[in-house]
Amino acid sequence: MSKKVLVVDDDPDVRSFVVTVLEENQYIPLIAQDGVEGLEKIEKEKPDLVILDVLMPRGSGIRLYHHLKSHEQFKALPIIMFTGIALRSFLKSQKVLDEFQGAEVPKPDIYLEKPVDPEVLAAAVRKKLG
């Protein structure tokens, strides 16, 4: 059975790109526009992987990331970070540090900095889901 992948991104262009990549690789895409919607979909649809843009309005991407990393039931859910800034800047970003309140920011399973070639994205998904 095909696996479900949730794309959480506020940018419609990015969403349709990722959705197309997923479809082309026989995954079932799900979409959410922000972190709040993202969590709803995760709870309801139980995706096998999340592709997450952390820098979204209201800091909701970071919060979702924090939530997923700090709750037992989500710890096994693989996350591909898919964002516009470098990993180094992400780990040092004040908003991120504030969200984690001094605790060490867990490194995402896979970190992809946009723009990313479709093949690379597909490979990353495959690596996690097979």
Place this chain on the structure above:
Amino acid sequence: MSAFKILIVDDEELIVRLLSMSLRSDGYQTVSAFSGEQGLEVFKSESPDIVVTDIKMPGMDGLELLKKIKEIDPEKEVIIVTGHGDIDSTITALQYGASDFINKPVRDAALAIALERAKSKIAIRKKLEEYTTTLEIKIAEATEEIRRKSNFQRLLITSSNDAIVAFDRDWKVVVYNPEAARLFGEAAKDVRNKMTIDDLYTPKIAKGFKNQVKDEKDQRNFPWKEQVIHTKDGRQIPVRYASNVLFENNEFVGTVNFFQDLTEIKRLEKELVQSERLAAVGQTVSGLAHYVKNILIGLKGGSYIVDVGIQNNNTEKLKSGWETIKKNIKRIGDLTQDLLTYSKQREPEMELCSPHDIINELVELLKGFAASKNVLLSKDLDKSIDQVMADPKTIHHALLNIINNAIDACIEDEDITKKHEVKILTHIDKNHMICFEVADNGCGMDEDTRNKLFTPMFSSKGGKGTGLGLLVTGKLIEEHKGIIEIETSPGVGSTFRVKLPYTKAKPVDGN
């Protein structure tokens, strides 16, 4: 002080005992001897303050004893008791340093007077001695202090970072510290006490200083000035210098000049300007690069979707990919336009137009997007406003930017319990300006963001904003002789007011 000790020497025991008794009753301490030899012994062992001795004694006589005592202690008070008319002995005693004479038979009163005199001499000598020792100590201290001070001053001058050059009243160099040697390139040994101001400084500067002293007699300090020194070995050194005219008791004794080498400071200043410029450029460029990267992400994504559409013969994909591409092409177009608008002076193109039409158009354009983000776009327009003379492009551009920002601010707001709204208002204000007001109840701005608003490429939206919006808006409004006012409060919202001169009709051509 303990009682004076007096040694009485006489070969006649009775006299010694009588004198002793009377002196003791006067408060003195006494010791006695009955011959010169014994007197000397007792003198050595008892060290009395005053000696009273008879001259005529068998064996060692008084003169001999006096001589011996004076050899031991030349300051000792020795009172000689002489018989009447014994002039020769008296003279010898004087030569030996006797302090006083009393005649025989010794009367108490005469002895008392002699003793008093001796005592006061001792006291004076003691005082004198004290004075001398303290004086010696004081002189030693003062000398040390002076040595230290002058050493200190010498060190101060030698180690000063300023070049210090001082001239005596004949303009001869008397102070020339190492920094001066470095600056002027002449060794101290060739300059100090050898050169005059004319040898050391270039003629122009030398003359300048001399005239300063001559012309401005009352002025003693000349403030810091900047100048370039041309050294003898051909270097040009930017310096800051000051000079002081030195007076002692109102008499001209010389001048001193202080020079600070500005070479390093000038270099740093230049570097700082350069690096500030680079930093500003860097910030601008990186902001721009971020935004362009975002467009690129859109274009790449779009073209991939188009590819997939072609491959799969999927019109849906084709359409969606093509939309993305077109949208991002427009973003490039807008960015280029913004950059051009910002960088070029532009005269507003005034024409008769309806601001409300522009607003209605904008609301139509943005309503859908706002609604999709749960933001209500509302307007409250002043009906009295109709056609005005203005540049419709300016109004359109400014309001589009500001309304977009307001919607973004609502989207960005953490408080999702709020009913987010962007209100657009118009009215004519008391200064006869047409006022466009855009008020949002979004995230608002903190002090820091507020201050950076009009810096090029400042955006809190990451790659999603150019940070050119307000900059261009501000410039257009300024060119339109208008103003922009901003009120904001973090967590509460912001109000942007654009005010343009209110001109209702075309000015009538003057004929």
